Amino acid sequence: MSAFSDSLKKYIGMKSETEIACDPVEQGAVRRYAQAIMYEDPIFAKACENNERYGGPVAPPLFPTHLFRRPLGTEDPIQANARNPDFDGIVAATSSQGLPNIEPLNGYALLNGGSEIEFFRYALRGESVKLVSHYADIIEKETSKGPIVLVVTESEYRTGEGELLIRTRRTQIRRK
Amino acid sequence: MALGKTPYFEDVAVGLELPGLEKGPLTTAHLMRWSAAMENWHKIHYDKPFAIEHDKLPGLLINGSLKQQFVMQLIADWAGPQGWPWKASFQFRAMNLVEETVRVWGRVTGKREAPDFGLIDIELGIINDAGKESTPGTAVVALPYKSGKPVPYPFVPPNL
Numbered sequence: 591m592s593a594f595s596d597s598l599k600k601y602i603g604m605k606s607e608t609e610i611a612c613d614p615v616e617q618g619a620v621r622r623y624a625q626a627i628m629y630e631d632p633i634f635a636k637a638c639e640n641n642e643r644y645g646g647p648v649a650p651p652l653f654p655t656h657l658f659r660r661p662l663g664t665e666d667p668i669q670a671n672a673r674n675p676d677f678d679g680i681v682a683a684t685s686s687q688g689l690p691n692i693e694p695l696n697g698y699a700l701l702n703g704g705s706e707i708e709f710f711r712y713a714l715r716g717e718s719v720k721l722v723s724h725y726a727d728i729i730e731k732e733t734s735k736g737p738i739v740l741v742v743t744e745s746e747y748r749t750g751e752g753e754l755l756i757r758t759r760r761t762q763i764r765r766k
Numbered sequence: 767m768a769l770g771k772t773p774y775f776e777d778v779a780v781g782l783e784l785p786g787l788e789k790g791p792l793t794t795a796h797l798m799r800w801s802a803a804m805e806n807w808h809k810i811h812y813d814k815p816f817a818i819e820h821d822k823l824p825g826l827l828i829n830g831s832l833k834q835q836f837v838m839q840l841i842a843d844w845a846g847p848q849g850w851p852w853k854a855s856f857q858f859r860a861m862n863l864v865e866e867t868v869r870v871w872g873r874v875t876g877k878r879e880a881p882d883f884g885l886i887d888i889e890l891g892i893i894n895d896a897g898k899e900s901t902p903g904t905a906v907v908a909l910p911y912k913s914g915k916p917v918p919y920p921f922v923p924p925n926l
Contacts, residue, residue, distance in 0.1 A: 656806075656831070675820070679816075680807070681806050701830075704903075706853070706855040707853065708852065708853050708923075709838070709851055709852060711919070761857075
């Protein structure tokens with residue numbers, strides 16, 4: 591096994607702390623999100639018959655998975671990398687799922703490889719969301735386009751009260 | 767409460783095609799709006815020189831994170847207010863480039879009975895204008911029985 595492989599393996603099983611999204615589920619954020627995904631179901635806008643059993647206006651199904659943003663007062667990676675030609679624009683606070691950066695993959699491009707999603711409950715307006723993740727697997731593969739590394743992350747999103755919202759298992763493709 | 771547009775488990779046949787979704791053409795404005803909504807700014811979705819010269823991609827890519835929203839919409843809309851879009855699984859096998867129109871499709875492949883509701887197995891995917899499949903996947907939707915109650919909410923997976 592190579593030193594590179596060894597350096598990756600130590601991340602498998604690594605867990606995040608419980609992270610609480612810096613903002614609760616807000617009406618304006620839900621509106622922008624629903625408009626951006628072009629899914630303007632009335633259940634996201636106001637109390638209606640179709641969201642009665644959910645308890646009122648809800649956020650789109652995957653909204654909680656995108657609620658982890660950079661809090662005020664933390665370093666601005668866009669400004670910090672304004673002169674870095676290799677900066678890919680990814681904001682770690684919104685994409686890391688609370689997990690540490692995999693240092694051996696610095697400089698590797700990132701593509702979304704796919705997901706497995708289990709959906710249990712909508713997030714309601716005003717609720718907070720918390721997240722726990724771990725690296726489930728890291729796999730090196732040879733492809734026709736060269737070597738790649740698959741990083742598999744499992745995450746659980748819960749309300750601030752602990753109710754399970756969503757489980758995800760995501761695969762990121764990293765390549766030179 | 768009325769069942770609304772949720773289909774009953776008994777009325778769904780294997781082979782049934784779900785009502786498809788069409789999104790697009792998806793322009794850089796769409797992709798920027800999505801980046802702003804989720805507050806992430808991966809350049810491969812809006813900075814063409816970076817995408818092509820730095821990351822060696824064929825052009826600006828439609829976000830996988832956006833395409834997965836379309837998959838969830840397909841199954842949530844079909845499940846309706848008394849059903850439940852329990853699971854979705856998909857792989858981004860091919861790239862979709864900016865300016866493409868994508869069509870999300872689904873087809874019933876199986877049915878399973880649980881004590882309080884039924885489960886519908888679905889094959890799904892996303893094709894572009896040229897008919898190329900980029901996002902093959904599967905889903906499981908829970909639907910009520912005609913003689914039963916709405917699918918429980920919050921959803922509790924059955925023991926099968």
